[in-house]
Amino acid sequence: MKKQTFQFTTASVDYYFDASIKELKEIVPVDNTIIITDETIFEFHETKFKGFKTIVLPPGEKYKNQSTIDNIINQLIELQADRKTTLVGIGGGVITDMTGYVASIYMRGIAFGFVPTTLLAMVDASIGGKNGIDVGVYKNMVGIIRQPKFLLYDISLLKTLPDAEWSNGFAEIIKHACIKDAAMFKILKANNLASFQKDKVLLAEIVERNAKLKTKVVQKDEFEKGDRKLLNFGHTLGHALENQYELFHGQAVAIGMAYAAIISEQLLEFKQTTTVKEVVENYGLPTKIDFDKEKVLKVLKMDKKREKETVNYILLEKIGKGVIKQIPLAQIEQIIQSI
Ligand SMILES: NC(=O)c1ccc[n+]([C@@H]2O[C@H](COP(=O)([O-])OP(=O)(O)OC[C@H]3O[C@@H](n4cnc5c(N)ncnc54)[C@H](O)[C@@H]3O)[C@@H](O)[C@H]2O)c1
Numbered sequence: 001m002k003k004q005t006f007q008f009t010t011a012s013v014d015y016y017f018d019a020s021i022k023e024l025k026e027i028v029p030v031d032n033t034i035i036i037t038d039e040t041i042f043e044f045h046e047t048k049f050k051g052f053k054t055i056v057l058p059p060g061e062k063y064k065n066q067s068t069i070d071n072i073i074n075q076l077i078e079l080q081a082d083r084k085t086t087l088v089g090i091g092g093g094v095i096t097d098m099t100g101y102v103a104s105i106y107m108r109g110i111a112f113g114f115v116p117t118t119l120l121a122m123v124d125a126s127i128g129g130k131n132g133i134d135v136g137v138y139k140n141m142v143g144i145i146r147q148p149k150f151l152l153y154d155i156s157l158l159k160t161l162p163d164a165e166w167s168n169g170f171a172e173i174i175k176h177a178c179i180k181d182a183a184m185f186k187i188l189k190a191n192n193l194a195s196f197q198k199d200k201v202l203l204a205e206i207v208e209r210n211a212k213l214k215t216k217v218v219q220k221d222e223f224e225k226g227d228r229k230l231l232n233f234g235h236t237l238g239h240a241l242e243n244q245y246e247l248f249h250g251q252a253v254a255i256g257m258a259y260a261a262i263i264s265e266q267l268l269e270f271k272q273t274t275t276v277k278e279v280v281e282n283y284g285l286p287t288k289i290d291f292d293k294e295k296v297l298k299v300l301k302m303d304k305k306r307e308k309e310t311v312n313y314i315l316l317e318k319i320g321k322g323v324i325k326q327i328p329l330a331q332i333e334q335i336i337q338s339i
């Protein structure tokens with residue numbers, strides 16, 4: 001188990017790549033650690049949790065809310081969790097977000113770590129210290145930025161992950177490649193979903209590369225004043241679509257990336273839209289959907305990232321180089337209407 005430590009503004013985080021969940025016992029004391037996970041993961045991987053006190057929650061985004069947090073807090077009190085207890089979130093982004101949040105408020109803050117079990121959590125959600133919950137329809141409305149003590153990567157956990165969740169993770173991986181890493185884009189182009197599912201070495205490499213890429217972006221801009229905004233590539237339109245249609249997050253982001261590529265063509269003479277779409281499709285993701293433009297534009301106008309009458313839109317100068325552009329709402333509207 002190799003440990004690599006990364007320094008953030010307020011804390012350092014230990015990353016254990018190529019690790020096994022069995023090694024958790026070497027990182028945290030079994031007798032004062034509480035695992036938080038969901039029912040699906042618990043059913044598949046129960047034997048790996050032996051010896052630890054475990055809180056098992058119902059799975060899914062709809063439970064990422066205050067009432068689940070209250071439920072966790074009550075169980076923590078019952079389990080006599082104290083200031084020295086470490087919480088370990090073993091799960092996808094829903095579990096890691098809630099674990100980090102509850103650990104940050106229980107007794108004014110106790111230690112926590114993550115074992116991400118979805119590709120998306122490995123390369124995105126568990127990294128960067130953003131933890132929180134939804135309030136009604138408002139996603140991630142309440143939360144905190146606080147870093148975990150450690151991240152343990154066991155890619156063998158992905159064996160039980162459904163294909164749709166693999167694609168969700170790859171949407172973020174493609175996003176990373178588009179904004180920051182042209183060489184990785186080439187690797188993605190030369191492969192597809194099945195090749196990563198088959199090849200453990202290739203998979204471990206891409207997971208580590210993406211975890212480090214996001215880490216570096218966050219290290220430079222933990223509180224999202226500049227570079228961290230690049231991670232919103234595909235997400236501006238993506239979120240608006242996700243709100244209106246029954247799409248997985250990754251599908252919405254994939255369509256958002258395709259549109260952002262087209263907008264980049266028009267505003268920055270970006271020339272690689274076809275390649276972006278090809279790669280997106282190779283990972284089981286869509287590049288278009290028939291959507292009600294009026295409706296989606298209305299949601300776009302209410303987006304958090306809006307500043308007065310302009311939208312902060314992430315575009316591509318070329319593959320591997322994302323840029324933040326302030327675009328007047330009217331211009332976005334005109335381009336989207338014309339596509
Ligand atoms: N904090 C951040 O910076 C950040 C970044 C991106 C996303 N997020 C959050 O992450 C969440 C999405 O994360 P997600 O896609 O991992 O969703 P998720 O946690 O809901 O997991 C997806 C599904 O996969 C199941 N699952 C998880 N691991 C499995 C495994 N190994 N085998 C079989 N099934 C498994 C879960 O039970 C769930 O049903 C959203 O709430 C989003 O807001 C947070």
Ligand SMILES: [Zn+2]
Pocket residue numbers: 172235249253
């Ligand atoms: Zn995303």
